[in-house]
Each structure stands twice: as C-alpha cells, then as structure tokens.
Amino acid sequence: MTVHGVLFDFSGTLFRFEPVVDELVGPDGKPLVGDMQAEVMRRMTAPVGQPGGLPEELREAWARRDLDPALHRELYRAVLRGSGVGNPEYLYEQLLSPEAWHPFPDTVAALHAVAAAGIPAAVISNIAWDIRPVFERAGVVEQVKEFVLSYAEGAVKPDPRLFAVACHRIGIEPAEVLMIGDSPEADGAAAGIGCAVALVDPLPVEQRPHALLDALAEFGIG
Numbered sequence: 001m002t003v004h005g006v007l008f009d010f011s012g013t014l015f016r017f018e019p020v021v022d023e024l025v026g027p028d029g030k031p032l033v034g035d036m037q038a039e040v041m042r043r044m045t046a047p048v049g050q051p052g053g054l055p056e057e058l059r060e061a062w063a064r065r066d067l068d069p070a071l072h073r074e075l076y077r078a079v080l081r082g083s084g085v086g087n088p089e090y091l092y093e094q095l096l097s098p099e100a101w102h103p104f105p106d107t108v109a110a111l112h113a114v115a116a117a118g119i120p121a122a123v124i125s126n127i128a129w130d131i132r133p134v135f136e137r138a139g140v141v142e143q144v145k146e147f148v149l150s151y152a153e154g155a156v157k158p159d160p161r162l163f164a165v166a167c168h169r170i171g172i173e174p175a176e177v178l179m180i181g182d183s184p185e186a187d188g189a190a191a192g193i194g195c196a197v198a199l200v201d202p203l204p205v206e207q208r209p210h211a212l213l214d215a216l217a218e219f220g221i222g
Helices: 034-045 056-067 069-082 088-095 107-116 132-138 160-170 188-193 211-217
Strands: 005-008 015-017 101-103 121-125 146-149 177-181 196-199
Touching (some): 069 088, 107 121, 160 188, 177 188, 177 211
Parallel strands (some): 005 177
C-alpha cells in the first residue's frame, strides 16, 4: 500500500514514562527498590487489562479511566496504594509531568521523516490529560497535525471511532493510513477500519533505538 497518513500511539510508542523513583516509598516509609519498583511501573503503564492492586469496588470503573481525569487520578492512586506505595501522589504527579516522558531515540527523527514526506500525522492515545506539552518539550509538536485523545473524544481504543476520527481529521482514507503502536489489542484495532498496522515493543528507551524508523521504512517512508 501507499501510505498517505500516519497515526502514532503515545505511551510505549513515541514516549515512555520514566519517572524519578528515588523517593518512592512503601507504607512504612522505607524506599521501594528493585523488583518492587519494576512491578509498580508495569502496573502504571500497561495499555490493557486490569492491574494488580486495584480494589474490587473500583474494578468496574477501570474501563472508564481514560475518559475522566478525576476518575483517572482516583484509580491510579488506588492502584499505587494497593501496590504498596506509601506516597502515591508523588508518582502520579510525575505521570502528568512532561519531564517524566522520555522520547525513544528515533521519535524525533520519525516524526520529522513523516513531515518531510508531506504526510500528515496524528497521535491517538488513551489518556486522561493533554499530552501536547510532552511534544512541545521534545520540539516536535509542529510535526503532529492532530491529537486525538480519549478523554476529549469520549471513546477509548480499541473503539474504532477513535481511529476513524483521526483519519478524518488528517483528511486521509483509512486504507491509506498506517497506525504505529505497541498494543496488539488497542492499536491493532485500527485494522478493523482498514488501516495498516505496525507494532513496536514498549521497551526501555535505550533498548529500542530505531523501531519507529524501521516501521516507517517498511512502508517507504524515510
């Protein structure tokens, strides 16, 4: 296929949440370290499914977390407390901070490559806050034509409406659009409306140097 539009996922695809965890503590005030830190981060960033630590009475609300900023805060603070974090607000505030979101090594190059090819790009994300400041900090907000964010649209991936909205706003038919993401379930659903899909691994940034550029190159971009 000839690609005339590109959709990118945000978390795990273009940027990765890598907060400062030096002051993360347990209920006893002692530092959380090693595997405990890793498990907390996994629960914070998993794109699908319900995380461990979520209280039973909040499980029904989990599917709506990316539609309501206040609910998102309540649920993630509950997950953190249930995961043994004694200062959940410390980590949650970093989640909202552009400084804690690190671009993958080829994020800037990939967005510039798409723009240089004259191809409109959109970012489509299940998220409960405005992520444009993350892109501004990385110097690539101008390379994104549209931001299609779940909390603003009233739908979450894999709902096909989000992909359809993104294609419509960049003015390209789905059959000519490439979706690049990290979740087969959430991002792979773009195939349901006719988009091509390329998946990358949500690895630590230093372990994934050129996956975005490789995905674009497979479709003749870059």
